[in-house]
Each structure stands twice: as C-alpha cells, then as structure tokens.
Amino acid sequence: MIEVILFYAHAVFFVYIFAKNYVEQNTTSAFLSTIFVIIIFTVGWTFSAFVIGFFIPDDGVTRILTKAAFSLGLLTLLELIFYKFYFAKSTVRKQMV
DSSP states (O other), rough: HHHHHHHHHHHHHHHHHHHHHHHHHHHHHHHHHHHHHHHHHHHHHHHHHHHTTTTTTTSSSSSSSSHHHHHHHHHHHHHHHHHHHSSSOOOOOOOOO
C-alpha cells in the first residue's frame, strides 16, 4: 500500500512538472524535464534499493513495510531535497540606483 501511494505521488509530480514547463516555456522543455525526472526516479530507485538491501531483508520487516516501501521512501525523501533546489525559482532582486 505504501508503494502505491508513493508511485501515485510520483505520477502526480510528473504531470505537474510537465504542465509547469509547458505553460512557462514550451513543449520540448516540458518533455525534457519530465524525462529527466523519470530518469532520476528509475536510477534513484535502483540505488536506494541497493542501499536499503544492506539493512532490510528481502522479505521486509512486515507485510506492509516491505523492502520496496523503504527504498521508495528513501528515494522520495532524497528527491524532495534535490527537487527543492533544482526547480526553485531564482529571483532577481532589483537594485535601487
């Protein structure tokens, strides 16, 4: 169940990034940003599953807290930190002359 919620959150984020870039820039930028986020997701999930594998057994802790749930949780946490800085708008301050 945790995996489904995290997958759904990622799907919503993919649509959000596509729509944001489509409105602010153009179609090509929207597709490229979405593909970038999908690549980060797939590579990040593979890496986080590898790291979590050292601490959590393949069966998981319980039926709900599986190895996949922990790895997706770690991935989501790391993505939140990364995307906060990557997609943050850089504001230009006006200098008073």
